[in-house]
Amino acid sequence: MATERMENPQVTPLKRNLQGVILGKNDSIDVMIVALLAGGSVLIEDVPGVGKTTLAKALAQSIDAKYRRIQFTPDLLPADILGSSIYNPVSGDFRFDPGPIFCNILLADEINRASPRTQSALLEAMNENQTTIEGQRHPLAKPFMVIATENPIEFHGTYPLPEAQLDRFLVRLAIGYPSAEVEVDILKSYANHEPLDGIGPVLDLDQVRRIQEEVAEVHVDDGILEYIVEIVHATRHDNRLELGVSTRGTLMLSRAARARAYALNRDFVIPDDVSWVIPHVLPHRVLLTAKTQHSGVTAQQVITEIVGRIRVPV
Incomplete structure (x- = not known):
């Protein structure tokens, strides 16, 4: 079944x-837009210099957005991300000094260079849209999105x-090198100006929040839900995998499919939406x-082979 290519006019x-x-x-x-619409975070795993930071x-x-x-x-310490309480000797009170995580889009550059303790400072924020600091809960802005980057080639000091x-990243993607023809265009576009300087807002945060609410209302038929669950359960019973897709992964697959349908100006999900998001949503969740x-x-x-043997709903 072929999907229509009419895009949502807001997208x-x-x-x-x-x-x-x-x-x-x-x-x-397209993957980045789907992640934004679904309210999820993105892990970009690629070599340096291909545009990861520029895209964010x-x-x-x-x-x-506040970036x-x-x-x-x-x-790097967890407090460098989350913030900390500062003592005021005059008043005798502690004042909370928020860290950079209190924003809309957080770029975690080379996330695998920090210690596991520091990496874990992002877990609650990515899953619950809040942080707990010294026993106090602090809600984060909406929308909130983590875009993390890592270099898959370099292992020293990572x-x-x-x-x-x-499992908390909605999608993982690799940008890759451009073709020779595109790289010529890149040289021309950067010759006299920085393309980022010409970028202005086309949506505001209120519109993004409303879009995310509309994405959550996109209809998923029971047959599509059963198709998603069958794929996930197949990963849990495949002898090539030590760890299959979690229930969180099931939910995120459904969210991503809804966002893909919305991006294509539909209020219902079709099997092609699920197929399109699977390569970005599932492989990083299995071991x-x-x-x-x-x-x-x-x-x-492995994921491609599993999906290929499962009957697609009509």
Whole structure:
């Protein structure tokens, strides 16, 4: 079944903005937009210099969001992200000084360079849209989105993201190098000006919040829900996987499919929506057995094979 390509009129200006900065990477832009519409976070795993930071900045400018960037390093502490209480000797009171996490879009640059203790400071924020600091709960802004980057090639001085944290990212994507033709266009576009300087907001935060509420109302037929659950359960019973997709993963797959349907100007999900988001939503949630890893098979290949043998609902 082929999906129609008519885009939601609220999404088109946003996509056009991002395409003006990140050339030749429409699929990556579509994934980023789906994550925003679904209210989820993004893990961009790619080599340096392919536009990860630029894409995050362009998204923030396009929705007039409060943007903060944290460079993750081995000496970074949780308080450097969340904030801390500062004692006022005059009044004798403690004043909370909020950290950079109190924003709309947080870029966690090279997240795997920080210690697991510091990485875990993001877990509650990504899952519950709040942080607990010194026993006090602090709600975060809405919308709130973490865009984390990591270099998959460099391992010296890095800490692998634990499964519990990977599971909180709605999608994982790789931007990749541009084609030769596109790279010529990039050289031309950056010759006399910085493309980011020409990016203005095409949505405001109130509109984004309303869109996210509308995405949550997109209809998913029982047959589609059963299809999603069948895929997830198949990952839990595959002998190539030590760890299958969690229930959180099931929920996020449904959310992403709703967002994809909304982006294509539909108020209902079709199987193609599920198929389109699966490669970005599921592979980072499974754990291969040691034997499977040594055989050279990837999580993406396992997921693709599992999906291929499950009947698609009509």
